[in-house]
Amino acid sequence: MALTVAINVTGKCDYKEWVKTTGAIDIFLGRSAKPLEVAAAKATGAKVWTFLYGCNAEMWNKRAYDEWIAEHPSAKGESKPNTWEKGVMCPSDKYTWMFFAQAIKAKAIDEAEGVVVCFWDDYGLNCHCKRCRKNGFAGNFSKQLTAAVKCYEEALEPLGKKLLVRTWSSGAAHWLRDEWVTAPGNGGWSGSGEELWGPVIRLSSPKTIFQTKVYNADCQPNPPLNPILGLAKKLGRQEYAEWQITGQTVGHHVLPASVIKYTEKTMRAAKLAKVDGYMCYFGCYRNGSADLLKDDLNVHNVHAWSAFVHDRPYSAPPAFLATERAAAVAFAPLGLGASTESKFANTIERREDLLRYTNRQLTDEGKAALKPTKENIARVIAEKDQALEELTPYLSSLPAAQRERYDQLIAQLKVAKALDGALWRYRYLRYLMDMGDTDLEVYAAIQQDFNYIKAHAKELPEVVGSPINLIREIFEKSTYCKERIVGR
Ligand SMILES: [Zn+2]
Secondary structure, eight states: OOOEEEEEESSSSOOOHHHHHOOEEEEEEOTTOOHHHHHHHEEEEEEEEEEEOSOOOHHHHHHHHHHHHHHHHGOOOOOOOBBSBBBBBTTTTTHHHHHHHHHHHHHOOEEEEEEEEEEOOOOOOOOOOOHHHHOOOTTTTHHHHHHHHHHHHHHHGGGGHHHHOOOOOOOOOOEEEEEOOTTTTBGGGGHHHHHHHHHHHTTTTTOEEEEEEEEHHHHOSOOOOOOTTTHHHTTTSEEEEEEEESSSHOOOOSSOOOOHHHHHHHHHHHHTTOSEEEEEEOOOOSSSOGGGGTTTTTTTTHHHHHHHHOOOOOEEEHHHHTHHHHHHHHHHHTTTTTTTOOOOSSHHHHHHHEEEEEEGGSEEEEEHHHSSHHHHHHHHHHHHHHHHHHHHHHHTSSSSSHHHHHHHHHHHHHHHHHHHHHHHHHHHHHHHHTTOOOHHHHHHHHHHHHHHHHGGGSSSOOGGGGHHHHHHHHHHHHHHHHHHHHHO
């Protein structure tokens, strides 16, 4: 079959230009694509696909869900307490699957080649009712997904539409506020990616396409390759490899930063796995009116991906390439514990959640970096200093019109350095307090971090939010740690 190149674009988008630039023959529309967007995508001559996101039916259409449950109460599922993966509908109930079939048929519009589905983040099939506990659905994601894929296949088959299933998985299991995110497919009690998806793929129709992200954690700089890339191929199904070159993944919404080396490496892996297609989600800014193709600071990432897909070399300006490692260290959300929106975390608890989210938590190197030691305080600060040094040549080469952006970036980096330094210092004091000790020099350095951030917070771009809440909490809790040992 012909190799498929597919794209999805956020922000301002001229589909004709995008198709020309990437050579895409398929366009994956966003989850709430309007008829005008469908028509614009279709007009390029590419095949268009619609998108059904998650399997929490209540979030697709609350009113339709409520009406359905009122009429068929047996379809309502039962969630376990404090669990991120909800049991909104019961997979043991036939009315659940009738509702699912309707939802997927509604997505199979005439213009569409097929429907793309993913099951996380909005998960809703993990029902723990009596029936599900008895027949093994409860807590068994693989079994739930197999049933859902079968339902979607049966709904689309008579319409002559294709089904593409994203084998999404994410990070490490972690707490998010008071809910446990099981991060299925990354080990833990829900098993490995192969244990989760292997049975689903084996029991699927040979016509169903599976799409696997090239990396196994979102929002982490230079994440490890996804161990199940190529699994669907091995099991005799069509498989696409997926990239996300978006602000969320690259880790910035305001910073020009290269992901070219990483794209080249993952592209090699996808080619070795002999996948049938390549798919990329593109996007950069939180500003929806920005056009990534017209942004000469960031468009290199798009050109590089497109060139590698078509086996062409691509050379970006060396100064841009030099931003790759530094930008990851400085801004990549979650890599050092920022949110997926690249904002400063608001509380220590949230920040530590984010640190747990990444695969850093899973590697020996990562575990060592999170330990509350003086060496790690120095490491976090040195990492930021090095990033500043590496980014400066590129940032200073920005055109005059970008000068404000440059100043904001430097301010953001410096504040992030003070904030990380303070956080690691606090973690160290917290550890010492548990050991019956404290360190007044470390405490004094936190005071200095607080003063620095107060003085420079106004220089930050608005989109990154405020660091003040977090640094204030760090300071107050550090004061408590100190006073518990030496008194006021
Ligand atoms: Zn149930």
